[in-house]
Amino acid sequence: MSLNPITVLYKEVNGSKISTDIYLPATASSEKKLFPVIINIHGGAFMLGHSRMVSMPQITDCLERGWIVLVPNHRLCPGVNLLEGPMRDIRDLLAWVHDGHLDAVLQEQGPYGADLDNIAAFGTSSGGHLAMSLGWNTPKPPKAILSLYGAVHFTHPFWRKQLPHVQAKLPPNLDSSFLNKIYNEVPVPTDSSVSLEGQSESGGSKGPDFSRSRDAFAFTQIASGNVLSAIYPDSETKDPTFNSVDPLQNVTSEFPPIYIVHGQADTMVPIDLSRELFAKLKKEGVKCGMTEVPDEEHTFANMMKVGSRTWWLQREGFDFLEGIVGKGPQ
Template sequence: MKKFLFLIILSISFFYNTFAQQQTYKPVSFPQGYTSQIDIIYTQVNGWNGRMDLYTNPKATTPTPIVINIHGGGWNHGEKESQSGFGSFFKNGYAVANVEYRLVDVAPAPAAIEDVRCALIYLYKHHKELNIDTRKIVIMGGSSGGHLALMAGLLGNDKRFDSHCPFDGNIKVAAIIDKYGVSNLVPLGNWKSAKNWLGVHYNNKDFIKSVSPVFYVSETSPPTFIVHGDADPTVPYSQSEELYKKLKEFHVKTEFLTIPNGKHGKFTTEENELLSEKMWSFLKDLGL
């Protein structure tokens, strides 16, 4: 009897923990005239399906700009469904691509970079049916998502990570929005999340440079908007300082918004309003 009760309690505990861990999120709210395509498969790798959610305006009289959004989570957790704050992009006539990628438990570096590049290439290949303007692609992410946004955008027409998604055309994003992202993994190689993601390469400096955005900055790099809290306990503020300095050295159009005493995201309402104001001013100056 005691054994039977123990098994019941164990089963209840298992199911409780399982369901407690299943986070539910509100669906993205989008304007009338837009359509949603949820869990579109943009790539398949070794049995893994790369999915993204698309919110597009098929009846717009001219092809629309689009923002590619990449969630954070230290390359080891997070899901696209947690991302829903696209209201200002819809208001400004943008389509949205909300992307998932392989986390480290599926594949280590450079898998996540390969996936985000594949998502970008998917949009190039399907731009006509999606009614999007490939000259107006903005790529955005926070934390590790900021790192991936930087990598995908700064690679430009460098196709070293595109073997899963070959594409003959030219690739260039119009702008990058980097929110407190990692720009240089060399000094962070022993940071737990980075070390896990780098896997067997965590001591290979050449490999680490190959997955670090700062080493891809050039005079042809896309305009880049950066925001970072100067008290960030997770991604050092110096990561954005280094990136900004490199962009300025190559005369790339850039803006760096510092949030005084700001932590790792989770900014106040006023700080987020300032961020939105500065970001949209930056994008509109670019004609986006």
């Protein structure tokens, strides 16, 4: 098992070079074996973050279960919209795996093969949404999905609500021309200096740097209740029901098994949104489960301590995945 990933490009579009980190579990075998593949998608309100801004204890847990872990980047909004950018990229990553490109990389890494019949996906916040988005309009959806406080139910009034506790973090009188510099970034970036979880590009949890237009833009949209307009302008005209991008609108009896983990004290994506998703999943007869984590805010995955109550509760989601994709070969 190594926490030093292999990084490869899985896609290039309009100058954006989009990579994924590949983490490999330990193996004592010298013969090729097939390992389940788990896609782990970072959070950041679709506008922030990159592949190194994920919970390393969660990755370690996955590796100890014998899973190959892919942690992809994706293009960041608003230079591209949610459907054509992040969702398209993550769907293309899944296709990249199924088309044999992951196996081509693994051939150089010893006795590892990708078990294409046992692929799962999970993510936090916007990453939870992107994991869920693999459940529809994909030729071969994952066998199971885990959403940790994923963004969902976009027609709910919450998504247009101002958030004073976020507004309080912003410096006064941010200039619109400074904020809108984000639209001139060419090519569209696939990483940013900070994630919504609080990790910085140099490690640690330094928080946003409001001298950077991307950090300032993203937090301004969150504070003012304008995230959806910023990341998916079609919601204002062509797709006001969010039919193309909202997991809640796309749950049918054919949806993959899914587990939800959500903090009860979440002020960024209220737990009631996940509760409504869970209710619809059950109504449609989808194999599903949900763990509510007491006292936890939106970004707890980055801050939880291994062995804490929160650690064991969120781990129920990974146990659910394991019950479907199994453990990797020992």
